[in-house]
Amino acid sequence: MSVYPKKIANKLSRKTADPVSDEAVCGRAASFICGCFAEACIAVDGDAQVIENIRFATNGCGFMLASSFVLEEMLAGSELAALKGLSDQHLVAELESELGEFPDVRKQCALVAIEALRTAFGRLRKARAAEFAGDSPLVCSCFGVSEDDLLAAIKTTQASRFGDLETVTRAGRGCGACRMLIEELIDSPKIQA
Ligand code: FES
Incomplete structure (x- = not known):
């Protein structure tokens, strides 16, 4: 029996995803509370303005890992215009609609995954601006x-x-x-x- 709520435990039973593509740009974020990190890697087709590939890695708890899985599933193949500025409010609502409401002490686990994603996009923007x-x-x-x-x-x-x-x-x-x-x-x- 899992120590996690049912929706989180179900998400954690997902099969391992394909590896990230070679073109991906990665960004990391870490929690000052538990010390765990998440890394998000994204490959974006600039012409089609679509996320071609997205993968997370984390050493965090089941809440952080389940959040990462949901973000991957939600954003793979997604148009950039659908990101809505990657607002915490929008993404947390999407995560909780699939995984159930997070306990207060676990809300930061979702935010670390979101921050890693935001950092990856920030690095992508810098690379493209330089070119x-x-x-x-x-x-x-x-x-x-x-x-x-x-x-x-x-x-x-x-x-x-x-x-x-x-x-x-x-x-x-x-x-x-x-x-x-x-x-x-x-x-x-x-x-x-
Ligand atoms: S919205 Fe992504 S760089 Fe402007």
């Missing part, structure tokens, strides 16, 4: 939006916050790794001048 050959820097690697594109969109919409850009660009609505930069652009002197 980008446009006239101005690449800001949103999920949707190929450059700094000039964003400055033009901000001026057109007279955006004063991120949500104001929704009708003109999808930037920031995938993995969310570029959101802080977009908010900085909205407040930048180039716009305020």
